[in-house]
Each structure stands twice: as C-alpha cells, then as structure tokens.
Amino acid sequence: xxPMSDTxxxxxxxxxxxxxxxxxxxxxxxxxxNELYRRNLEKGQTGLSVAFDLPxxxxxxxxxxxxxxxxxxxxxxxxxxxxxxxxxxxxxxDQMNTSMTINATAxxxxxxxVVVAEEQxxxxxxxxxxxxxxxxxxxxxRGTYAFPPGPSMRLIADTIAYTVTQxxxxxxxxxxxxxxxxxxxxxxxxxxxxxxNAIAVLDAVRERVPExxxxxxxxxxxxxxxxxxxxxxxxxxxxxxxQLWDELGRERYGVQDDKKRRFRYGVQVNSLGLTEVQPExxxxxxxxxxxxxxxxxxxxxxxxxxxxWNEALGLPRPWDQQxxxxxxxxxxxxxxxxEYPDIxxxxxxxxxxxxxxxSAAKEEMTHVAELGxxxxxxxxxxxxxxxxxxxxxxxxxxxxxxxxxxxxxxxxEPSPLTADGDAGILVVDSRxxxxxxxxxxxxxxxxxxxxxxxxxxxxxxxxxxxxENVMPATITAARAGATTGEWAQTLREVFGEYRAPTGVGEAxxxxxxxxxxxxxxxxxxxxxxxxxxxxxxGKPGLxxxxxxxxxxxVRARDAGMDVVYEGIRLTPSQIATSAAQEGVHIIGLSIxxxxxxxxxxxVLKALRDAGIEDVPxxxxxxxxxxxxxxxxxAGVASVYTPKDWDLNRMMRDIIELVAARHGIAAPA
Numbered sequence: 001x002x003p004m005s006d007t008x009x010x011x012x013x014x015x016x017x018x019x020x021x022x023x024x025x026x027x028x029x030x031x032x033x034n035e036l037y038r039r040n041l042e043k044g045q046t047g048l049s050v051a052f053d054l055p056x057x058x059x060x061x062x063x064x065x066x067x068x069x070x071x072x073x074x075x076x077x078x079x080x081x082x083x084x085x086x087x088x089x090x091x092x093x094d095q096m097n098t099s100m101t102i103n104a105t106a107x108x109x110x111x112x113x114v115v116v117a118e119e120q121x122x123x124x125x126x127x128x129x130x131x132x133x134x135x136x137x138x139x140x141x142r143g144t145y146a147f148p149p150g151p152s153m154r155l156i157a158d159t160i161a162y163t164v165t166q167x168x169x170x171x172x173x174x175x176x177x178x179x180x181x182x183x184x185x186x187x188x189x190x191x192x193x194x195x196x197n198a199i200a201v202l203d204a205v206r207e208r209v210p211e212x213x214x215x216x217x218x219x220x221x222x223x224x225x226x227x228x229x230x231x232x233x234x235x236x237x238x239x240x241x242x243q244l245w246d247e248l249g250r251e252r253y254g255v256q257d258d259k260k261r262r263f264r265y266g267v268q269v270n271s272l273g274l275t276e277v278q279p280e281x282x283x284x285x286x287x288x289x290x291x292x293x294x295x296x297x298x299x300x301x302x303x304x305x306x307x308x309w310n311e312a313l314g315l316p317r318p319w320d321q322q323x324x325x326x327x328x329x330x331x332x333x334x335x336x337x338x339e340y341p342d343i344x345x346x347x348x349x350x351x352x353x354x355x356x357x358x359s360a361a362k363e364e365m366t367h368v369a370e371l372g373x374x375x376x377x378x379x380x381x382x383x384x385x386x387x388x389x390x391x392x393x394x395x396x397x398x399x400x401x402x403x404x405x406x407x408x409x410x411x412x413e414p415s416p417l418t419a420d421g422d423a424g425i426l427v428v429d430s431r432x433x434x435x436x437x438x439x440x441x442x443x444x445x446x447x448x449x450x451x452x453x454x455x456x457x458x459x460x461x462x463x464x465x466x467x468e469n470v471m472p473a474t475i476t477a478a479r480a481g482a483t484t485g486e487w488a489q490t491l492r493e494v495f496g497e498y499r500a501p502t503g504v505g506e507a508x509x510x511x512x513x514x515x516x517x518x519x520x521x522x523x524x525x526x527x528x529x530x531x532x533x534x535x536x537x538g539k540p541g542l543x544x545x546x547x548x549x550x551x552x553x554v555r556a557r558d559a560g561m562d563v564v565y566e567g568i569r570l571t572p573s574q575i576a577t578s579a580a581q582e583g584v585h586i587i588g589l590s591i592x593x594x595x596x597x598x599x600x601x602x603v604l605k606a607l608r609d610a611g612i613e614d615v616p617x618x619x620x621x622x623x624x625x626x627x628x629x630x631x632x633x634a635g636v637a638s639v640y641t642p643k644d645w646d647l648n649r650m651m652r653d654i655i656e657l658v659a660a661r662h663g664i665a666a667p668a
Contacts, residue, residue: 010341018046018332019294020097020303023321024268026051026076028432029439030086033076036318038090045325047097048129049305050087051075052109054542054593057144058569059105059488062436065571069598070542071433074315075101079440080483084112085119094122098129099174099266099303104146106133106173107159107471108487111478114167130171130222130266133159136197137176139378139500140385141183143544143568146488149375151463151495155470157204162471164209164216173201174224174266177241181226182272183547184389187237187357192364193374193381194223195244200374202253208469218253219260222302228270229285231292235344236353238265238292238299244358266303267293274312276622276642278405278412279424282309287327294331298342304328312642313418314425314594314622383506386550390507393551393647398512406645425624428594440483447481455480456490463494502567504550510558514648521655521667522560528664529585534562535654536584538575540599541591544568548620549590555647556654572599576606579615585658591621596631604635616657620644 023040026033037048052075055067061079062071071077078084093116102109110131117127135152138145145152156173163172177185177194185193198221205217225241227234242263249261269289274282286306293301306324308316316324332338344350371377395401402408418424455477462473477487526533537553539546546568553565564582579587587607591599600619607613619631620640628639637657640650659666 012339012341016297016300016338018338019301020047020266021045021325021328021332022047022049022099022266022303022305023325024049024051024101024305024307025321026053027074027315027426028072028428029077029436030083034087034089034091037087039318040321040325041091043322043325044329047099047303048091049099050101052100052102053077054144054544056109056484057102057105058542058544059108059146059484059492060542061483061485062433062440064485066542066569067433068541068602069433069595070593071436072428073594077432077436078109078112078484079436080443080481081112081115081478082443082481084109084116088113088116092122093117093120094126096128097303099132099305100129101132103132103135103138103142103144104152105484105488106131107155107474108478108484110159110163110170110172111471111475114475115478124167125169127167128169130174131159132176132224133173134176134197134201134224136200136374136378137179137193138544140193140382141179141547143500143546144542145498145500145544147491147495148498149378151491153200153204153375154466155491156201157208158469158471160201160205160217160220161209161213162469164213164220168216168220171220171222171264174222175201176224178224178226178268180385181228181270182545183385184387184392185385186388187233188360188364189381189384189388190226191237191241191244191357191361192368194225194241195248195361196365196368196374196377196381198223198245199248199252203373214253215255215257215260218249218255219257221264223263223265225265225267225293225301226270226272227267227289227292229273229288231288232350233353234289234292235296235299236350236357238263239296239344239350239354240357240361241265242299243354244361263299264302266305267301268305268307269293271307271311273403274307274309275403275405276312277410278415279310279313280415280417281405282307282312283323283327286324290327290331295337296342296344297340298345310417310424312622314624315428317424317426320424379501379503379506382501382503384503386503386507386554389547389551390510390554393645394510394512397646397648403645406643443481444483451480452477452482452486456482456486459487460490460494463491499567499569502546502550502553502565504553504557504563504565507550507554510555515555515558518559518648518651518655521652524667525655525659525664526560528659529662532562533560533586533655533658534564534582534584536564536575536579536582536587537590538566538570538578538587538603539568539590540570540572540575540603541593541595542569543591543593543595545592546590548592549588551647552588552590552620552650555651559651559655572603572606575603576610576612579607580610580612584615585661586654587615587617588654589617589619591619594622596621596623597627600631600636601634614661616661618654618657
C-alpha cells in the first residue's frame, strides 16, 4: 500500500518471463566451441550467441593470406557445412534460439544453419534466431564488410525476402547500433544513424518483395543496441527508439498491426567503457549498464548478453562468461524488477529526456535523408563518429569526463583477479590455425568437386541477374560443400571489392594548449629532418576495429605530422610498400584481434625485405604484458594497450623516437 493513500501500489499479477540470456562466445574451432556452448547451456543460458572469427566474418578460408594469424582468435572458424555440423552437434535446432553475429557473410552462414537443420530433420519454418546482417554499420564502425554498398544491400534484402516466407520465425537482420556507440556515437547519433540505416534496409527490401509482405517484413526487423554506464540517459534513448520505430511503421510503411510495430531488440552492454586498468571495476559498470535495458518493462530487452569483466584484457575464459551469466540470473530471479509495470511511466524527467533526444535525432535523420539516405551518407556518418570519438577522448584527457581508475582514483592495490601471470584471459592454442588450414584442404579434396563447381557457377549467374534471390543458390552451394571463401570469392568476382571511408579527413582539428606545444616540437624536428615528419598508421590483418587507429591518426595530424592512413585490412607487404614509397619516419600498427604475435613479426620482416628496417615501429592493441615484452625483444620500439589513454603522451613518444633515430638533440 502507498503510505500516503489507500490505493494499492501497481504490481503485476505474476512475474514477467525473463529475457533470453546469452553469452557471446566462440573460439578456435567448431569442436571446442560446441563443448563451450553445451557447458553454457547447462549453466542456465537460454539462447546461443555465436561469435565467428574474422576470416569467417569477411569471407576468407583459413588458408587465405589475409587469414594469417586470425583463425579462431575472436570467434569460431566456420569454413563449410561440416564445421557448422560440428558446431551444432547435440544442440536441437527446433528448440534453440540462435543469434549469429555475422554481417557480410550472413546469407552464407544462415544457409549453412539451414542445411544442418535439414540434416537434423528440422524444417526451415521452425527455426528461431537472428543473423545480424547490418552492413552499413560495418562501413561505419566494425569493418567486417566484403562487398560494395549496393550489392551488400541487395544481399541483405534477398535474405530478408527469403526468410519472411520460408523461415518466418527468424529475424533476418538486427539493425546494430551497438558498434556505432563503440565508434563514438552520442545517444542522438545512435538513434538517428540506426533508424536511417533501418530505412535504407526497408526501402531496399521494398523493391524485392510484393507490397503486401512489407508489414510482415517490418515485423521481423530487430535491433541490437548498446547501453552505456549513463543508464538513465541510455534508458531514455531506448524509449525514444521505440517511439520512433512505431512512428516509422505507421507513417512510412503503413503497418497497422501494433505487435509488428514493436521495437524488438537484443543488447550487449558497453564494451567501450571497460578498462584494462583496475579491471575489477568493470563488474560494476556491466551491472549498472544492464539496468538500462531491464528496469523499464515497456522498453525491456528481449535478449541480453553481457561482456566479461576482462574483455579489455583479452578473450574471456568460461569462468568469466559464467560470472556474466550469473549477473543476469541474479537480476532476473533474485531482484523484483520483473514484478512491476513500467516504473518510468509518467516520469516527468524521463518524458522530457525522451522528447529532447527524439527532437535532436529527427533533425539528424533529416540531414542524412538530404544526403540521399544512409547508403549515400556513409562518408558523412563516418566522419561524424570519428569527430564524436575525438571529443570523448579530449574530455577524458582534460578531466572533464571521469573514468574511475583512468583519470581519477588511480591509486590501486594489486588485483588478485590478474595475479596468476596470464592476465586472466583465454589464449587460443597456436596449433588451431594450422589444424584449420589442413582441415579445409582435406575437405576440398574429399568432396564432389563437380557438384561444387556447378553450384558456384549457378550462384554467379543469379548474382549477375539482379532479379533472382541469391538465397536458394547459396543454400545449394552450402549443401554441395562449397567453402566460405569460395562463396565470397564468387560474389567478389561479380560485385567487386570496396574500401570504406576512414573519417580521418573529416574530423575537426583539436584546439588545445598541449596540442599547440606538440605542433611546435613537430616543427622543430621536421626542420632538422629537412621535411615534414611523416607517420604511417597501419592495420594489418582482418581486424576492422579501427577506432583507436583513427584517433591516433587524427591526433598526429592535429600535432602537425603528415599522416598516411589507408584504413583496414592491409597485408604486411602492402604496409611495407606504402612505408617505402611514402618515405615515412615512423610506423604505428594497430591490432585488437589478438593476432599480434603472428602479424607483427611478419610486418617487421616485410620492412626488412623492403630495405627500411631502420624505421621505428610502435604497436597498439589488446596485448598482454608478456606479449608486449616479447614484441619489444622482436624489435618493436614501444607497445601501447588500452591503459595508455593519453594520446598527447603517445604523440610525444613518437616525436622523441623519430628525433632519437635521426640524432636530433632534445630542445635546450
């Protein structure tokens, strides 16, 4: 009872059902990941969330040159239907809800899933799950694209058109704002760019399905969002997105069914805010962020996966994933948040915040629409994200934005969680890559090659036609035994390849006293060199997480250096060739996928082969201290990890390295 009245407090007649509880997981090969999934399901996980390695995500087989060092590192390697069969062994697909974080190759991985379900005797119309399948945010943030925008949108549209009739319980796409926030998006940008992406997808599908199916299409669109530690504002963001999605359904697409206009989303809370320093603090951050997506009944997530406390250090162990799962279970089963109606309903503060976010987001959406929509607006949106990330870094550096353990409250006791010497992370067995290379070669030698050739020829014909849906031909290729790389290469030959914008040139210059001092030092060293100090920022391998590399490039440019940054997905030989042709004075390499032990020595060898081994090399990434020491012994001048958040200090290090290498004395 309310103590001030006789009116009973509102309470649900029975507790709500909990959301789907997932753990984003997968590593090494299909057999090891299958064992991990079974253990997680035994611990109470209620859905699968499959993490694929970078070669699988970008359409390369394990034995491709670009796959070197990347196989099984950030997810499981899936090269063909045999791998998918092993991955899902013993998991009943007619009962499981499976989320697959896959974008460029989403049609292919869904085809493999469908074929394995057939082998289990499960018809397509009983399958439940989600393929992420949002390529626009890959151009903006995560970098695991394979084809140009136009053909990529066609692949997405075909997947949606196929599933809406053949796999009707499947979510063929989740429009993914998660990585936009990781790339620096403000709440307004996250709302606006996500909804602009959704409009581009729906308009593309509209051209490939009968109009009477559009209401069903709209009802199958889901979202994958981010929730940061400012959980009140984050909850308001979600309410704003729900209102805007309902409005788009009614006004733009004529959706009459209230249920089909519902904003359906899954969530992983913010990995951007996790810190390598005092990593135990991440547990509290994750718990608070989970509240944003679970407290308000009217805008509660349908599925939640939480990062582990040590993801800023490396790949979580099964115990770390269990800890994150237990947090969800405590929220759902020990607290009372599932017992009440929406606790924010009628809140003046929440309503005002939602109104403010909606107004600003609609203005931003109008600007994107004026550029021709999200596909044509990729360059603008990418530049805006790099600029927002730059502003965030600047606030942290200036102490205007507090990050506990980073720029305040930095005194710390040694953490027992990382006292075992291995940084408390899972290290993928170095033999996995060789095993997967041998396995895919053996698969090719044992299959019906004529059947594969015929299936890929038909796939190419359908892709060139632009009229037919690519999914049936893709499923046929999967059933025949084609590989991930062969499917993607067939489409690359039809669609061409693509390099997304970096956004570095669009970011505004940073005015600050410290940057001005850096410019003076760059001028002094450049005068001594006889030309402008030139810095190459390179990303070898398939790692597409370029936020850090972009911020380094922007700050180096602001400090007065000539910067060479060509974006992601470069081979070691390409980096060495560019360094030699550009005559650079220093090289910075960024790798966040854990492949530094394989790729950095390869780059160093390529530099030696190009005759420029005297150019100092610095490396940044998620690198354990033992590996950092190993890299320095191998010839790397400096190693930076997420604990090194002061960009200006890094710039000073770089200037001093160049000066020392060329015998330029320090200023008097």
